[in-house]
Amino acid sequence: MDRLIYTAMTGAKHILEQQATTAHNLANATTTGFKAQIDSFRAVPVLGDGMPTRAFVVDATVGTDYKSGTLQQTGRDLDIAVQGEGWIAVQRTDGSEGYTRNGDLKINENGQLQTATGLNIMGDGGPISIPPDSTITIAKDGTISTVSKLATPSQTTIIGRIKLVNPPAASLKRADDGVFVTSNGQAAPLDPNVTVASGTLESSNVNVVETMVNMISLARQFEMQMKMLENAQNNAGKADQLFSMNG
Structure with a gap:
């Protein structure tokens, strides 16, 4: 019984x-x-x-x-989607590095490039800052270029590159804040083979x-x-x- x-x-x-x-x-x-x-x-x-x-x-x-979700065209300059395998590196609130596929980006009042939830996007040397009054272009490899709206003639300036990584799926776990982290707590290395599509977002799977x-x-x-x-x-x-x- x-x-x-x-x-x-x-x-x-x-x-x-x-x-x-x-x-x-x-x-x-x-x-x-x-x-x-x-x-x-x-x-x-x-x-x-x-x-x-x-x-x-x-x-x-x-x-x-x-598995990847469906890619949806938005036409917005700050929207990016990882093509195939890979992740976008972000800075969590405790300063550690996390990973997300949410490419709905924004620029906060201090000019820092962030996710929609307010986490800083990581670049080669740390968080990425965007100059004011600039038009932004994000290349396939994550390189960010800006063109000043005030300067004449306009000149393209490369200000950084989004850190794109591709750690093994078995080494990742979901954190309480919704992003993924490595099981050993170490930052994943940059992977030059990971690419993104600009003006596109990946839907939920x-x-x-x-x-x-x-x-x-x-x-x-x-x-x-x-x-x-x-x-x-x-x-x-x-x-x-x-x-x-x-x-």
């Missing part, structure tokens, strides 16, 4: 946790450059006194779906239909676990009645 309760109880608990992950993926179906999180269930034996005859269910985070079907499936699994607990309670009640009659 206790084995049934352990399995159903932990199954219901971790189904809710996986449902939360699925809902998070669905909520980011329109987030630029978002990569879906993948979870799965696994059985773990309960260790303690006696034989390990009981088991409980655990929702394990398998990893991330790194979340499959909305597949995610909705998964949510419905998890809801039904939760109901099944609840019915198993009800059956365990009914069985216990019937057993008590039999013991009372025998007494």
Whole structure:
């Protein structure tokens, strides 16, 4: 009886946790450059006194779906999308380096090139600053060129290059702030083979239909676990009645 309760109880608990992950993926179906999180269930034996005859269910985070999203033309100078494999290096709030595929860039009031969420874009020598009153062009290799709107004749000036990296997928993990970091905390080296497309954004790789079907499936699994607990309670009640009659 206790084995049934352990399995159903932990199954219901971790189904809710996986449902939360699925809902998070669905909520980011329109987030630029978002990569879906993948979870799965696994059985773990309960260790303690006696034989390990009981088991409980655990929702394990398998990893991330790194497949590319669809590239969408925007025509905006500050929009870039990584073509194929690779990442854009950013400076996190704690000063460490993180990586994102969200190329929806902006320039803050201090002239620093940032992501839409306010993280500084990293260049070869650190964060990139854009001169005021300039027209910006981002080349395929991440080189940033500016043309002053005030100077006549206008002259093109190269001010830096966006750091583009391509660390192994197995060495990356998702941080709490939504960007990815290396497992050992070390900065990934610049990869000259990574290229970007200007005036383009990468959509989320979340499959909305597949995610909705998964949510419905998890809801039904939760109901099944609840019915198993009800059956365990009914069985216990019937057993008590039999013991009372025998007494």
